[in-house]
Amino acid sequence: MTSFEPIRGGYVWVTVDGVDYRIYYEEAGSGVPMLCLHTAGADSRQYRHILNDAEITSRFRVVAFDMPYHGRSLPPKNWWLTRYELSLKFYIAVIRAVWAAFEMEQPVVLGCSIGGYIVLPLAHDHAAELRGVIGLESIAKSAGRYNDFLHHGAIHGGEFVASYTFGLNSPFSPEEGPRENWWIYAQGGPGVYSGDTAFGREFDVRDQLKDIDTTKCKVSILSGEYDYSALPEVSKSVADAIPGSRFVFMPKMGHFPINEDYPTFRPYLLAELDYMLAD
Numbered sequence: 001m002t003s004f005e006p007i008r009g010g011y012v013w014v015t016v017d018g019v020d021y022r023i024y025y026e027e028a029g030s031g032v033p034m035l036c037l038h039t040a041g042a043d044s045r046q047y048r049h050i051l052n053d054a055e056i057t058s059r060f061r062v063v064a065f066d067m068p069y070h071g072r073s074l075p076p077k078n079w080w081l082t083r084y085e086l087s088l089k090f091y092i093a094v095i096r097a098v099w100a101a102f103e104m105e106q107p108v109v110l111g112c113s114i115g116g117y118i119v120l121p122l123a124h125d126h127a128a129e130l131r132g133v134i135g136l137e138s139i140a141k142s143a144g145r146y147n148d149f150l151h152h153g154a155i156h157g158g159e160f161v162a163s164y165t166f167g168l169n170s171p172f173s174p175e176e177g178p179r180e181n182w183w184i185y186a187q188g189g190p191g192v193y194s195g196d197t198a199f200g201r202e203f204d205v206r207d208q209l210k211d212i213d214t215t216k217c218k219v220s221i222l223s224g225e226y227d228y229s230a231l232p233e234v235s236k237s238v239a240d241a242i243p244g245s246r247f248v249f250m251p252k253m254g255h256f257p258i259n260e261d262y263p264t265f266r267p268y269l270l271a272e273l274d275y276m277l278a279d
Contacts (some may be wrong), residue, residue: 001076004028004156005051005052006028006029006051006052006054006057006104006180007026007027007028007048007052008027008028009024009025009026009027010024010025010027010066011023011024011025012025012098012101012102014032014094014098014100014101014131015097016090016093016094017090017093017098019049019074019076019077019103019105019263020077021068021073021076021094022073022074023062023066023068023073023094023098024044024065024066024069024071024072024073025044025065025066025098026044026047026048026051026056026063026064026065027051027061027062027063027064028051028052028061028062029051029056029057029059029060029061029062030057030058030061031058031059031060031061031106032059032060032061032106032107032108032131032276032277033060033061033063033099033102033105033106033107033108034061034062034063034107034108034109034110034218035063035064035065035095035098035099035102035107035108035109035110036050036062036063036064036065036110036115037095037109037110037111037112037114037116037118037119038064038066038067038070038071038112038115038116039112039113039114039115039255039256040113040114040193040196040197041070041161041165041185041188041192041196041197042071042181042184042185042188043066043067043070043071043072043073043078044064044065044066044068045071045184045259046064046112046181046184046256046258046259047062047064047258047259048259049066049259049262049266050062050064050094050262050269052222053266054274055270056269056270059273059277060108060273063098063102063104064229065098067086067091067094068094069084069195070189070192072187075189081226083195084191084192084195084215085195085198085199086195086196086198087199087201088121088199088202088203089201090117090120091114091199092121092122092125094127095109095118095122096126100267103256106129106130106131107130107131108130108131108132108133108134108273108276109122109130109132109133109134110133110134110136111133111134111136111138112136112137112255112256112257112258113136113137113229113230113255113256113257114142114196114197114199115136116135116136116137116221116230117133117135117138117139117140117200117203118139119133119134119137119138120133120138120205120208120209120212120238121205121208123152123212123217123219124165124205124208124209124211124212126217127212127213127216128216128217128219130217131217131218131276132217132218132219132275133217133219133220134141134219134220134222134269134272134273134276135219135220135221135222135235135238136222136223136257136258137222137223137224137227137229137230137235137255137257138185138221138223138230138235138238138277139230139234139235139238140204140205140206140209140237140238140241141203141205141206142197142200142201142203142204142206142213143200143201145236146260157188157190157191157193157194158185158187158188158190159186161185161186161188161193162181162182162183162184162185162186163182165181165182165185165255165256166178166181166182168227168228168229168254168255168256169181169227169254169255169256169260170224170225170226170252170254170260170261171255172226172252172261172264173201173253173254173260173261173264174261177256177259177260177261177262178254178256178260180259181256181260182257190238192197197271203208206241209238209241209242210217210241210242210243212242212243212245214242214243214244214245215244218245218246218275218276219242219244219245220245220246220247220248220272220275220276221235221236221238221239221245221246221247221248222235222247222248222257222268222269222272223235223236223248223249223261224250224252224253224254224255224257225249225250225251225252225253225254226252226253226254227253227254227255229255230255230256232249235247235267236249246272246275248268248271248272250264250268252264253265257269
């Protein structure tokens with residue numbers, strides 16, 4: 001069998017704090033722009049189902065990209081001279097640089113895990129530039145995980161992280177989805193996962209939630225029943241603190257709804273996308 005998927009891939013250069021980054025992206029569809037943010041230590045392959053979903057791409061121009069150091073986005077020049085540690089400021093700057101490069105006006109930003117965390121300060125600081133945000137497995141404060149042994153020559157950090165995150169999937173998800181996510185994580189660069197989660201040490205936006213203006217930027221928070229790293233009650237407390245936001249509890253789902261069990265996740269996503277398009 002031979003067939004082509006409707007996904008277009010390529011590279012875009014963006015400059016953040018005077019440093020040039022070559023960013024890999026995948027794109028499909030047309031309409032309202034939607035930017036998709038992958039989980040810590042992973043890459044945009046997690047969004048292949050959404051990029052191939054004609055019901056979504058008939059209404060949205062979907063762009064998913066690999067953060068620097070992730071997937072097919074190489075580290076910047078002289079990367080070996082510094083240790084990779086993701087900061088809140090840098091994370092937001094890269095996201096905004098990418099949506100500016102694609103000339104996105106009033107995009108919807110969809111993020112999962114740390115991508116679901118970062119949509120909260122985006123909605124707080126840049127509400128006027130956004131149509132809305134959809135946070136999957138969102139929390140407002142993180143203790144972070146910074147494990148030096150993940151970047152040790154005697155340990156296969158990729159397999160360790162892949163196996164750890166495998167446990168964040170729902171036991172009800174068909175095995176193919178969690179195994180695919182395992183493969184993506186196992187291919188992560190040395191120190192990238194721990195560098196991503198280091199940003200959790202400074203991530204605390206609890207005091208900002210009440211000031212997010214959902215009349216300018218709609219907010220939807222979705223949480224899976226079997227996500228022990230972002231418990232549903234914690235995600236619900238985030239939504240409860242944001243006036244006018246929506247919370248959706250997803251039974252039998254885990255931490256990676258975008259690719260661990262997309263058919264089950266899809267109706268929840270479509271409902272929130274309809275909400276994003278509604279006047």
